Amino acid sequence: MMKKYFSKDKWSYAFYTVSHPVDAYYEIRHRERGSVPIAIVLVMLFAFSFSINRMAASFIVNDVNPRSVNSFKELLAVLMLYFLLCVSNWSITCLMEGEGRLKDIAIALGYAMTPMIFCYTIGTIFSQFVAQDEGAFYTMIIGVGIAYSAFMMLVGIMTVHNFTLAKTLVTLFLTLVALLIIIFVMLLLVDLLNQVYSFFHSIYQELIFRG
Amino acid sequence: MKKKNGFKRIIIAALVTAVAITVGMSAYRSLAGDSVPYDTYNYDYWNTIVLTPAPYVPDGAVKGVDIGTTDFKEPQDLCVADNGEVYVADTGNNRIVVLDKSMKKVIRTIDSFKRDGADDRFSAPYGVCLSEAGQLYVADSNNARIVVLTPEGEFVKIVDNPQSEILDDNFSFIPLKVTVDYADRVYVIGKNAFEGILVFESDGQFTGYFGTIDVKISPWEKFWRRLASKEERSNQQLYIPTEFTGIDVDSEGFIYASNIDSDGIQAVRRLNPQGKDVIQKGENGNVGGDVKFSQYGDYGGASQITDVVYRDKGVYSLLDRKRGRIFTYDKEGNLLYIFGGLGTQEGTFTTPVAIEVSGDELLVLDAGRNSIIKFKAANYGQLINEAVALRYDGDETLAIEKWSEVLRLNENNELANNGIGKAYLTAGDNKTAMQYFKRAKNRKYYSVAFKRYRNELLAENMNWIMTGVIVLIIGLVAFSKWRRKKTGKKKEESLL
Numbered sequence: 100m101m102k103k104y105f106s107k108d109k110w111s112y113a114f115y116t117v118s119h120p121v122d123a124y125y126e127i128r129h130r131e132r133g134s135v136p137i138a139i140v141l142v143m144l145f146a147f148s149f150s151i152n153r154m155a156a157s158f159i160v161n162d163v164n165p166r167s168v169n170s171f172k173e174l175l176a177v178l179m180l181y182f183l184l185c186v187s188n189w190s191i192t193c194l195m196e197g198e199g200r201l202k203d204i205a206i207a208l209g210y211a212m213t214p215m216i217f218c219y220t221i222g223t224i225f226s227q228f229v230a231q232d233e234g235a236f237y238t239m240i241i242g243v244g245i246a247y248s249a250f251m252m253l254v255g256i257m258t259v260h261n262f263t264l265a266k267t268l269v270t271l272f273l274t275l276v277a278l279l280i281i282i283f284v285m286l287l288l289v290d291l292l293n294q295v296y297s298f299f300h301s302i303y304q305e306l307i308f309r310g
Numbered sequence: 311m312k313k314k315n316g317f318k319r320i321i322i323a324a325l326v327t328a329v330a331i332t333v334g335m336s337a338y339r340s341l342a343g344d345s346v347p348y349d350t351y352n353y354d355y356w357n358t359i360v361l362t363p364a365p366y367v368p369d370g371a372v373k374g375v376d377i378g379t380t381d382f383k384e385p386q387d388l389c390v391a392d393n394g395e396v397y398v399a400d401t402g403n404n405r406i407v408v409l410d411k412s413m414k415k416v417i418r419t420i421d422s423f424k425r426d427g428a429d430d431r432f433s434a435p436y437g438v439c440l441s442e443a444g445q446l447y448v449a450d451s452n453n454a455r456i457v458v459l460t461p462e463g464e465f466v467k468i469v470d471n472p473q474s475e476i477l478d479d480n481f482s483f484i485p486l487k488v489t490v491d492y493a494d495r496v497y498v499i500g501k502n503a504f505e506g507i508l509v510f511e512s513d514g515q516f517t518g519y520f521g522t523i524d525v526k527i528s529p530w531e532k533f534w535r536r537l538a539s540k541e542e543r544s545n546q547q548l549y550i551p552t553e554f555t556g557i558d559v560d561s562e563g564f565i566y567a568s569n570i571d572s573d574g575i576q577a578v579r580r581l582n583p584q585g586k587d588v589i590q591k592g593e594n595g596n597v598g599g600d601v602k603f604s605q606y607g608d609y610g611g612a613s614q615i616t617d618v619v620y621r622d623k624g625v626y627s628l629l630d631r632k633r634g635r636i637f638t639y640d641k642e643g644n645l646l647y648i649f650g651g652l653g654t655q656e657g658t659f660t661t662p663v664a665i666e667v668s669g670d671e672l673l674v675l676d677a678g679r680n681s682i683i684k685f686k687a688a689n690y691g692q693l694i695n696e697a698v699a700l701r702y703d704g705d706e707t708l709a710i711e712k713w714s715e716v717l718r719l720n721e722n723n724e725l726a727n728n729g730i731g732k733a734y735l736t737a738g739d740n741k742t743a744m745q746y747f748k749r750a751k752n753r754k755y756y757s758v759a760f761k762r763y764r765n766e767l768l769a770e771n772m773n774w775i776m777t778g779v780i781v782l783i784i785g786l787v788a789f790s791k792w793r794r795k796k797t798g799k800k801k802e803e804s805l806l
Binding site: 159164166167231232 | 756
């Protein structure tokens, strides 16, 4: 089980994806070279490196008050967003003749986190050694990480579903719409459950007070 | 025998604990020795509230009956003469009360004066001020005039009835606060005079408005006004600038004027002789009292600054009537310390209206309690005052001693960290300077110190670094050669 998902081969393939995104994503879709657990681990690593960056990057480049950073909440938020993105993209691409399975989408998005993990970590270390006017380098490192990750996500979605670029962009837009709809429905559900709960709670209270 | 021993032990243990607790308690008490009935705090780099030691502690209150006269009735202003005498505008009793320097007894009360042989009286004297020449200016609000007297109460002149085409036809002159500069120009805050401060020349001639506060209209409001029809627009409320609330003049003749800013960003202006605002704002761009406040409730909302006092060496204090706080800033607009609060304990206010400085003491006039509340500088406040004064005079090196004392009392004080950091920087100890600047969150100076330190390190270790680089290059070349040889052999093997 562990061997299947976390083998050395699978790990090195995650890095191979960074250097050869198009080929790698094709093989992930058609030759089972990827691993969902590794993708989730990468997302978690990204959440950690993001929080650490916000907490520990030098005050020269960092406007965040370290007291306001809650790494656990940020981890949950990142994971939540990741799952929502996967599900909403899957639900849209299913309708638009995308070839990717939910598994492939999860791997495509998860593996695309690698550049950000590296750049946030390197940026955090690098920020300890910069003066104010050299802060641009730090911004550049972070910017490159985000840009490459975005590029990998785009390529990943495109390859996994066998879409053209234009179709990918359209599905990505629709994915965002679907995301909002999912959030909206979830909020409705939570509100409804709350009302049901408070209804039964008030009945219970009534019984207690009268009895 | 054994049991007895155990019992003894228990008793000793109990005794020791009791002693420890009492000692501990008394230590705690003595630590809180300057405990005050209000919050003392400041804002750090991230605008979070950081509690500080008390900069000022209450030093008693002065009521009319205690000093040999009847009680004050809604007094609105006070002023301190150069010789330390305190003039109180006792508005509700239509008189000016003069206290001696120690504020223990009344020297005289002025409730009437001889003018052209006839007796004349005040009607709700609202503001009071002493000129540099030592003359007493009284804003006699209901009589619509400024009365100028000698300190003894002899009539000198009257300033009233401003005439100008810029004034509305139905303008009524109700002077509230008054101050006088070195050239005996009279600056008056009038009721409903939204256009600014009224200025009179020394001969009583009205010269115009001064320091008008621009109306702020957000783009959103502009957008709605554009959509509205003319009729709707006339029904909307007018956008009028805020009124000035308090006024003071500094040693260079610049006017400090406070106003109520509903956004809590700028509640004080420093006006140059042209009436232009030249105040310096600190790192956070805020000279409006509390930086963080709740938006809702009676106790929420921006600070309402009702008076300003220029103290010395560029330091000025603002009085907030919303939460009864006193905010003290230095010349660069850095918040030095905050203290004061509303309440009924001694040292708190119900309706603070005016603030004045008398020697080392701060005096706050409370119109609700009809008393003057005195504050004296505690060690912490005194040290900050001295350090800021030294810095204002350019004696940064002397200020260091004071700043390090301040740090002993409050190691979070960013100004102190900054001051000490600068001293280390000029002394050439860049590494220590970096630590202090880091604590003070001073990006600019930290960068300077850091660059110097980095260059130092590089220069010192240049030999090692260069040797390391050369060794590394040679090693890499050798390694790659060795590897090529090996793989070459392998290839040959595989070929065979």
